[in-house]
Amino acid sequence: MNQNPKNSNIRSYLRSLPTQGQAEWYWAEFSKLKKSNPNTFNMCVDFWKNVLKETSRQGWLGENIICLDTSVQLEEKFQTNGYHPMSLPCVFNELYINAELLPFEEFMTLQNQSWIKWAISKLILNPIQKIINSKISSTKWIIMDLLKEAADGVILHQEKNAIHKITDNLFTMKMLKAEFASVVFPGVILSDDDLKVLITYLEFKQKILVKNEENNIIKFKTKNPLDKENFEITSTDRGITAIRETCQKLHQQIQDLEFRIKEISTKINEYIVRKQKVSAKYCLRQKKNLEQVLSKRLGSLEVVEEILLKIQGAACDSEIIDIYNVGTNALRSIFESAGLTADSVEETIDRLQDVLADQKEIDNAIKLGADSLSDKTIDTDNELEKELEELLADENITKEFQKLQLEFSKIPQLSGNNKDEERELENNKGEKRELENNKGEERELENEEKDLENEEKDLENNKSKERNLENNKNKENNLENNKNKEREQVPMAVC
Structure with missing residues (x-):
């Protein structure tokens, strides 16, 4: 027997869980631990709550996603490594108490009562009927976490894609299924039961309005505060819904006609190849009729x-x-709260102009005063500069006079001894003059020696030139001799 691929997916998922090593807790009978060991009990319940939610979200428990069908023998589906979950009834009972799982029939009654009224009747007025622990009753259960997630996904998708609120917020049940069934949970499609539960929940949360007529009209609420005040389905909404539904029907009919025309075209080609002209002609007539309808x-x-x-x-x-x-x-x-009027604005502008004019006058007065003070300051500065220059000039004269006095004090006075000194000085001056004359003679001798050296160099250059001339003459003589020899040899060759 071939194994169901969905069951294989469930077992692979269970084996991938990190808590698989505690199978003796999760797959065992743990209902008695609620009083003796509440922490372990709550851990086991949370484990199975997540398992139920994830396997249903993936579509492994049947065609329903939000609605959990307990008639599919969950104990068999969750069997792994020879273990059967023995406490699923206890898990369902605990999740029901916490309003995380609700029976399908009980949930659908929300259409006729408020959420508060339902919660009071569930938790206070009516005692909770526990599920029989021997087996889970064959019914459908609503997984509330998945329902809330689906509702949020629908609202988000609608707000993102509804460009024209007057038309795009109106649906029939068929249009709603075509729009949202495959976008809420990736890879799976919501069933009709899922959509019924989803519509009931959205209506209960006042996100949509449903008109129960021959064709249910579903209207999404917008964020416009004006629309929230008068949120109802009008005759205009009915007409727009009918137009949208007609558009969808026409699109579907056009697709069907195009598909049929394509099929008939294929048959015509086959009949032509087989040379079945009658059949080809019949199909051709059908094709033309369909094209007219299209x-x-x-x-x-x-x-x-x-x-x-x-x-x-x-x-x-x-x-x-x-x-x-x-x-x-x-x-x-x-304008009213701020008291803004044309007269008040004009009055304010006039007062502002007056204040600005006063400020300008004050600025001019301050500037004139500053200029007059500046002129006086300039005159005072000029006088001070002149006085300072005079002081500096007097100081320079004083310094020059002191220098002259100092130099005059250093000049020696004339006496008899000074005459001898003067004679010695004159003798020294004569000796200096003789030394200078000797130096001049030495310079003249040096110049004469340089002239002699230059003359010797010129003589050597002349001698080298004469040698070059003699060499050239010798070369010319040799050339003449060679030419004469050649002339003498020519007559001999002629003879």
């Missing part, structure tokens, strides 16, 4: 989509006008 459907779709575009444009214009009104009211309230 053309009509495309024309209808164009008209309907144009109507939708005009509705969206009108709604956009209305929103812009509403924003203008809001902005106008806000601006008016600001």
Whole structure:
């Protein structure tokens, strides 16, 4: 027998858990530990809560994701290494007490009562009926964590993709399934039961409004405060929903027609290859009829989509006008609260101009006073400069006079002894003159020696030139001799 791939995924997931080494706790009967060892009991319950949530999220427990179907023999699905979970009824009972698992039928009654009323009836008025520990009853249970996660995903997707609120916030059940069934949990598709539970929860949380008619109309609430005041499904909403539904039907019909035309074209080619002209002609007639229908459907779709575009444009214009009104009211309230009027502004400007004029006069007066003080200061500075120059000149004269006195004091006075000294000085001067004359003669001798050396060099140069001339003459004589010899040899050769 081939093993169910979903069961294989469950077992692989269980084996990958880091707590697998404590299988004797998680797969054993631990319901009695609630009083004796509450920490271990809560740990085991949390373990199975996470297992139920993750395996259901992956779609391994059946076609439902949010709704847990207990008729699928969970004990068999969670069997691993020869262990069967023996305390699943206890886990369900504990999760039910904590409102983390709710029966499908009980949850659907939320449509007719408030959340507070339901909580009071569950926790106070009605005693909790414990699940029979022998086996889990065959029913559907709502995993509340997955439900809340799915609701948040739907709201986030809608806020991101609803560009035109007047049209994009309206759905039928079929349109809602096509839009959200595959985007909430990656890789899985929500079932019809999941969508029913999801719609009930969103309506209960006042995120959507549902009109139970022949075709349920579902309207998402926007963040616009004006829409929150009058949140209802109007006749305009019904008309827009019908137009959107017609658009979807036309798109589907066009896809079907295109697929059929493609199939018939393939058959025509096959009949032509087989030379079955009658069948090919019949298929060709079918193809033309389908193409005519396709053309009509495309024309209808164009008209309907144009109507939708005009509705969206009108709604956009209305929103812009509403924003203008809001902005106008806000601006008016600001003016009123601040007391801003044309007269008050004009009065303020006049007072400001007066103050600025006064300030300018004060600045001019301060500037004139500063200029007059500056002129006086300049005159005083000039006088001080002149006086300082005079003082410096007097000081220089005094210093020159002192220098002259000092030099005069150093001059020796004339006496009889000084005459001898004067004669000695004159003799010394004569000797100096003789030395200077001797030095001049020495310089003349040096110049004469240099002249002689230059003459000798000139003589040597002349001699070298004469030798060069003699060499040249010898070369010329040799050349003449060679030429004469050649002349003498020419007649002999002729003879």
